[in-house]
Amino acid sequence: MNDEMEEIIQEFITEAEESLDRIEPRFVELEQKGQDTNLINDIFRSMHTIKGAAGFLGFQLIVDVAHAAENIMKKLRDNEISLSKSLMDVILESIDMLRLLLIHIKEKDGVEENVAPLVQELGKALKAAMSNLNNKEQAGISVKPDIRAEQSSKASKESESISPESASEKPLNKVNVAESAKVTENAQETSKSSQITQIAEELSQIPEIAKTTINDSIKNSESTQAATDGEQKPNEMIQAAKDNVQKAQNLRVDVNRIDKVMDLAGEVVLVRNRLLNISNYFDMKYTDDQMTEILMEAVSFLDRITSDMQIAVMKMRMQPIQKVLSKFPRLVRDISASVNKDVELQIFGEGTEVDKTVIEHIGDPMTHILRNSIDHAIEPAEERIAKGKPSKGKIVINTYQRGTQIVVEITDDGKGMDLNKLKKKAIEKGLLTEEEAQKMSDKDAIDIIFMPGFSTKEVATELSGRGVGMDVVKTNISLLNGYVEVSTEKDVGTTFKISIPLTLAIIQALMVEVNGVKYAIPLSPIEETLKVSKKDINNITGQNVIVIRDNICPLFDLSSILGFGSNGNNDDLDFKYLIVISMGDRRFCIAVDKLVGQEEVVIKTLNGMDTTSSFVLGATITGDGKVVFILDVTGMSRNLMELTRA
Amino acid sequence: MGNTMVSEQVLQLVTFTLEKEEYAVNILNVQEINRITEITRVPNAPDYVEGVINLRGKVIPVINLRKKFGLYNKDTDDSSRVIIMDIHGVTYGLVVDSVSEVLRIPADIVEPPPPMASSMSSMFIKGIAKLENRLIILIDIDGLMGGA
Numbered sequence: 001m002n003d004e005m006e007e008i009i010q011e012f013i014t015e016a017e018e019s020l021d022r023i024e025p026r027f028v029e030l031e032q033k034g035q036d037t038n039l040i041n042d043i044f045r046s047m048h049t050i051k052g053a054a055g056f057l058g059f060q061l062i063v064d065v066a067h068a069a070e071n072i073m074k075k076l077r078d079n080e081i082s083l084s085k086s087l088m089d090v091i092l093e094s095i096d097m098l099r100l101l102l103i104h105i106k107e108k109d110g111v112e113e114n115v116a117p118l119v120q121e122l123g124k125a126l127k128a129a130m131s132n133l134n135n136k137e138q139a140g141i142s143v144k145p146d147i148r149a150e151q152s153s154k155a156s157k158e159s160e161s162i163s164p165e166s167a168s169e170k171p172l173n174k175v176n177v178a179e180s181a182k183v184t185e186n187a188q189e190t191s192k193s194s195q196i197t198q199i200a201e202e203l204s205q206i207p208e209i210a211k212t213t214i215n216d217s218i219k220n221s222e223s224t225q226a227a228t229d230g231e232q233k234p235n236e237m238i239q240a241a242k243d244n245v246q247k248a249q250n251l252r253v254d255v256n257r258i259d260k261v262m263d264l265a266g267e268v269v270l271v272r273n274r275l276l277n278i279s280n281y282f283d284m285k286y287t288d289d290q291m292t293e294i295l296m297e298a299v300s301f302l303d304r305i306t307s308d309m310q311i312a313v314m315k316m317r318m319q320p321i322q323k324v325l326s327k328f329p330r331l332v333r334d335i336s337a338s339v340n341k342d343v344e345l346q347i348f349g350e351g352t353e354v355d356k357t358v359i360e361h362i363g364d365p366m367t368h369i370l371r372n373s374i375d376h377a378i379e380p381a382e383e384r385i386a387k388g389k390p391s392k393g394k395i396v397i398n399t400y401q402r403g404t405q406i407v408v409e410i411t412d413d414g415k416g417m418d419l420n421k422l423k424k425k426a427i428e429k430g431l432l433t434e435e436e437a438q439k440m441s442d443k444d445a446i447d448i449i450f451m452p453g454f455s456t457k458e459v460a461t462e463l464s465g466r467g468v469g470m471d472v473v474k475t476n477i478s479l480l481n482g483y484v485e486v487s488t489e490k491d492v493g494t495t496f497k498i499s500i501p502l503t504l505a506i507i508q509a510l511m512v513e514v515n516g517v518k519y520a521i522p523l524s525p526i527e528e529t530l531k532v533s534k535k536d537i538n539n540i541t542g543q544n545v546i547v548i549r550d551n552i553c554p555l556f557d558l559s560s561i562l563g564f565g566s567n568g569n570n571d572d573l574d575f576k577y578l579i580v581i582s583m584g585d586r587r588f589c590i591a592v593d594k595l596v597g598q599e600e601v602v603i604k605t606l607n608g609m610d611t612t613s614s615f616v617l618g619a620t621i622t623g624d625g626k627v628v629f630i631l632d633v634t635g636m637s638r639n640l641m642e643l644t645r646a
Numbered sequence: 647m648g649n650t651m652v653s654e655q656v657l658q659l660v661t662f663t664l665e666k667e668e669y670a671v672n673i674l675n676v677q678e679i680n681r682i683t684e685i686t687r688v689p690n691a692p693d694y695v696e697g698v699i700n701l702r703g704k705v706i707p708v709i710n711l712r713k714k715f716g717l718y719n720k721d722t723d724d725s726s727r728v729i730i731m732d733i734h735g736v737t738y739g740l741v742v743d744s745v746s747e748v749l750r751i752p753a754d755i756v757e758p759p760p761p762m763a764s765s766m767s768s769m770f771i772k773g774i775a776k777l778e779n780r781l782i783i784l785i786d787i788d789g790l791m792g793g794a
Contacts (some may be wrong), residue, residue, distance in 0.1 A: 039750045264705075267703050270703065357724070517686070517687070561689075561691040562689035562690060563689055564689065566688075570782075604703075604704065604705040605705075605707060606698065606707065606708075606738035607736045607737070608706070608707050608733075608737070608738050608791070609688065609691075609695065609698075609707040609708075610691075611688070611691075611692075613690045614688055614689045614691055615689060615690065616688065616689060619686075619698060619705040621700050621703060621705070625684075625700055626684060626686065626700065627684075627686040627698050627699065627700045627705050628686070629686065629689065
């Protein structure tokens with residue numbers, strides 16, 4: 001296979017996967033809304049595009065599945081059958097199959113799935129739905145009395161419908177012959193609007209032809225519209241085609257290339273930091289030299305440009321969070337069906353843009369939370385009715401940006417957490433002692449769910465409840481340098497609030513020094529820094545604390561956190577610098593020897609090292625070429641808080 | 647073409663010393679050999695992890711082989727080197743006393759390691775090459791890093 005072909009296939013896979021990602025939530029929407037023509041058309045178009053491109057590239061299995069699914073969509077669109085759950089199940093199954101087939105193509109593993117049973121099932125489902133409708137009609141219930149009339153009117157329009165078809169076929173030469181044959185074949189049985197659907201769709205696949213052809217087809221469709229007056233669809237279709245032309249201005253770039261640019265931009269930042277150091281040195285040494293001034297000027301210019309470039313590169317990696325959210329409607333549908341609950345999912349703020357890394361890592365924790373909410377929190381319908389709630393459970397995902405953080409809130413209207421029950425379970429499992437539980441605040445009690453090896457359900461279900469889920473949530477999110485807060489109210493519901501920094505590649509950090517070694521602390525969780533005298537530090541039962549504006553705040557020495565022990569002569573210092581960290585609603589102080597300053601640092605990942613106990617989330621290289629660790633405050637917070645509790 | 651494949655397989659090794667012993671790693675894993683640069687200690691890390699170094703903008707972990715092999719510790723000096731290794735796409739540095747030479751030996755003079763029961767470090771030994779007047783210990787890189 002040559003490179004060009006390879007590229008086309010790659011393009012096809014990406015596009016097909018994107019289409020599937022896009023239409024999957026639409027199915028669920030369709031199921032809720034019932035026969036929505038716009039939705040059906042959209043799905044139909046996407047299916048058709050996939051089928052067309054797969055046919056062109058010779059992926060027959062995809063063609064078979066997509067064709068069978070498309071047939072059902074067509075009948076749905078023409079109101080010849082109505083939507084049912086079994087029909088939806090089999091269509092969703094076909095989406096899964098298409099995904100699987102795409103994966104096989106991508107992996108080039110040569111595995112051939114047997115699609116025949118599925119295609120048969122699709123056919124059967126269609127037939128069942130058809131006969132269902134016929135029965136109804138014969139029984140006189142007649143859901144759509146005008147269907148037959150409509151069909152005959154369509155038939156009468158067939159002759160006219162040839163003209164727009166042939167008029168816009170010329171620019172379609174690029175589309176393979178088999179495909180246009182299919183178009184004509186379809187033309188025999190479908191209405192005019194669907195033809196225009198297809199034409200517009202094909203046009204949108206060929207960005208090179210650009211607007212002129214689209215305009216042609218607009219003219220065509222306008223004339224057709226005049227002829228078939230009252231038909232709204234063509235306009236919408238053309239709008240869709242126009243949208244697609246707009247989209248063509250986007251450039252699809254291999255993610256590796258962007259990452260490469262990102263890396264290089266990071267290197268430039270490092271060199272800039274070095275240059276700043278050097279120029280400061282010259283500035284101090286040769287203050288009167290004119291060249292020094294010129295050097296300073298050039299360096300500060302470079303400084304500005306570099307910052308701008310960083311932001312620009314960072315933006316290149318930003319994507320709407322919708323990419324992750326779009327899989328949830330289906331997930332919620334499937335999970336709630338499997339536990340016999342009726343749950344509605346509402347999503348807000350799917351346009352919020354976040355870094356690619358966030359997109360990649362936030363899906364799993366969110367899935368865990370959703371599963372837990374459906375499985376544990378949302379009550380069965382009878383119970384809900386008894387409590388005076390609507391029988392249908394509701395989960396809301398809300399995403400928004402707050403400062404430099406992205407916030408994802410997952411709220412359910414379930415039974416809420418029973419804190420006493422949580423405590424009791426934790427004691428039973430030996431995760432807590434009776435005494436600890438007594439002293440525990442409500443906030444800490446909620447956090448029990450994040451303890452490794454904890455699960456409240458008596459019987460572990462297939463979905464959740466093996467007691468690993470929530471622990472994983474916390475770990476995954478702290479990997480992203482973020483944190484989770486939970487609030488819950490009995491019989492009203494529970495909210496999980498995930499806060500994550502917008503980007504992970506470059507962060508603002510406070511440089512500190514302990515025992516002569518520099519460390520970087522991410523700026524976002526830092527509330528304030530203080531210089532305190534030693535006598536301000538109190539010791540309560542072995543734990544150092546300090547009173548800040550009437551609030552008692554636990555205090556930890558950074559050098560002992562990092563396991564380097566306390567350096568003797570540091571204890572002689574009269575003053576300590578404290579960094580007040582606030583994670584969600586927890587506060588603690590870290591004591592350091594020196595505050596060096598604020599710096600923009602590039603996070604370098606540490607490969608080949610187990611850093612789970614190091615409280616290090618990465619490293620950076622400073623202006624003088626030294627490696628400085630970036631401290632993982634989230635991990636520290638968790639560990640330290642456990643210490644104080646114990 | 648293929649002269650290495652004719653009758654016997656040839657191993658190309660980089661040899662180095664720790665204490666009085668001579669060790670070797672496969673040259674295919676060796677990316678470069680550097681002098682000791684500034685090493686930053688890793689918090690709460692096992693003691694054989696010497697720290698991390700800045701290798702042209704990349705941060706890579708450095709393992710002290712003396713500590714890993716349970717030999718007594720010795721400060722680095724002018725002959726100390728860091729061997730930069732690429733192991734399954736991950737870059738590591740190994741601190742050794744000195745690097746000796748690049749050696750080509752036929753694969754069949756390598757014997758399996760003798761059964762040294764209680765020795766931890768025998769886990770990291772792939773075999774022993776018997777040359778005319780010396781023995782070279784071949785290091786099992788995967789075993790070494792698997793335990794790291």
